[in-house]
Structures are given as structure tokens and as C-alpha cells.
Amino acid sequence: MEGNSILHAFNNIYFAIFALFCFKLLIKISLALLTHFYIVKGNRKEAARIAEEIYGIAPGSWADRSPLHEAAFQGRLLSLKTLIAQGFNVNIVTIDRVSALHEACLGGHVACAKVLLENGAQVNAVTVDGITPLFNACCSGSAACVNMLLEFGAKPQLESHLASPIHEAVKRGHRECMEILVANDVDIDQEDTQHGTPLYEACTYQRTDCVKKLLELGASVDLGKRLDTPLHAAVRKSSAEVANLLIDYGASMTCRNAEFKCALDLAAPNSKMGKVLLLREGPASLAQLCRLCIRKCLGRSCLYVVHKLNLPEPLEKFLLYR
The missing domain is CATH 1.25.40.20 (Ankyrin repeat-containing domain)
Structure with a gap:
């Protein structure tokens, strides 16, 4: 009888925990819906306040893209200045920690980026993916943005866990951005x-x-x-x-x-690349050629092998007249 009472008590505890979990989940869903409603209605400040409670975002952050983000991304300088004059925080971020400066640099809008920096935007802000404004400037290929960010104190050499601006510049073929970073003491062999x-x-x-x-x-x-x-x-x-x-x-x-x-x-067999490498190796590559000949053409004459391998003319002559 006593064992049944203990089991019943444990069941009640588990039920209470489950009910509490469901209640909290219902509250979060309701607040998320309410946040969406405020965003649709244009009341972003109230949406931000609720989002801070749901996600634990630091005060001053917004859960969605703000008008400041949109203006910066589209390069609308006048709108950006107006929003800042109205009291918009230049360091407001999305849930992914993307700032308006990130957006301005990604679009290569140097004038917008300058206004944000002059009004206190964090030059080394980092998103949840380890992206900095400098990385985005290299992504867009804007040498002007790269120079300006460095003037405002951007770190050209970043920690290993962050996305590397010089690698992004090279990947996209933005040579000028790459040169600027190297000139600012970025490790060229990083x-x-x-x-x-x-x-x-x-x-x-x-x-x-x-x-x-x-x-x-x-x-x-x-x-x-x-x-x-x-x-x-x-x-x-x-x-x-x-x-x-x-x-x-x-x-x-x-x-x-x-x-x-x-x-x-x-190198693929008989490819242009293979021929280039053989030519650059010169006579030192004969040993490897012989191994290739033995594998491919056992019992054949040297003339047959040379013809079959379709070697470049200098090597063909070298083989035939040895």
C-alpha cells in the first residue's frame, strides 16, 4: 500500500513538470505570435521588447531586420540619416547578430557605412556565424569600404574561429581588397x-x-x-x-x-595538364614515364608507346632518339 502511494506521488510530480513545460511552451508561442503581429502593424519597438523576453537578447537589440538594416543594405543614405536622427540605435542587431554596418558593407555602400561608423557603429561586430563588417566588405569587393573600416579600427587579422576577410577577397578575385589587407599586416600565409x-x-x-x-x-x-x-x-x-x-x-x-x-x-592521363607537368619536369620525368609505359603497354615497342601516350613533341623526340 505504501509502495503504491509513493508511485502515485512520483506520477503526480512528473505530471506537474510536464504541465509546467507545456504551459511555458504555450506562453512562448503566444509571445512569438504577438511579436509577429506587432511587426506587421509596424510597432517594432514593442516587438523588440517582447523578443528580448523570449530570446534573452541584450537590450537595444531587435529580433528582426529593422528599417535601419534595410536602408543600409539598399544604400539609401538620406533615409539612414533620418532614422538615426529619429533615435534609432546604430548597433541594433537581428537574432543572428547582423548589424546595419554589416548590411552596408555587404552592399558596398561606403557612404552609408561611414555615417554608421561616425554615429558609433561597432566596427568589429561579429554575427553568430563569425562574420565581421570587414569580411562583408571583402565579399562585395569594395576597396573603399575596406579602407574606411581599417581607418575606424577594424581588425585585419582575426582570430582563427572567425571568417577570414583575406580568404574571402581571394576567393572572389578581389585583388585590391587583398592587397589592402596584406599592406595592413595580415599574415599572407595565414x-x-x-x-x-x-x-x-x-x-x-x-x-x-x-x-x-x-x-x-x-x-x-x-x-x-x-x-x-x-x-x-x-x-x-x-x-x-x-x-x-x-x-x-x-x-x-x-x-x-x-x-x-x-x-x-x-593529372588525368594524356591531359593537357599532364603534358605541361611532364614538360616542366624535363628528363627527370623519364623514370615515371617508363613506369607508365610498363603499366599501359607491356611488350610494345617504344615507338608504339610514344604514339599511344600522345606526348608533347620535345619529350617524344627525347624518347625516340635515346
């Missing part, structure tokens, strides 16, 4: 765990101008992504121009990656 070095990123996206400039500025030609070198990346993308450029600056053709493959191992 290795991002996801993207490798800026040179590796440039080779991956076949940004020849950026590759050339990075090499001219002193980027290490063999530093890439872990054991993968920039030359590995260029060969994977079949970019003969980039590969030649890297080799001209001393890229090693014998470096092996985590799969123990050198650049030539990654």
Missing part, C-alpha cells in the same frame, strides 16, 4: 583550417591575378592546406596557367599530399 592559405584558396578558385600578386608579395609557394600544396589545387582544377605560374616561382613538383600523391599523380 592557414585557415577549412580553406588553407590565401594562395591555396586562389588556386582552388583559379583566381590567376590573385595568385600572381600573392607570389609577388612573397607568399610561400608550397604552403597550402595541410599537406596539400597550391600546385595540387591547380592540377585538380586543370588550370595550366596557374600551375605554370607556381612552378615559375619555385613550386615543388615532388611534394606529396596526405594520399602520398605528387602533382603529376593528380
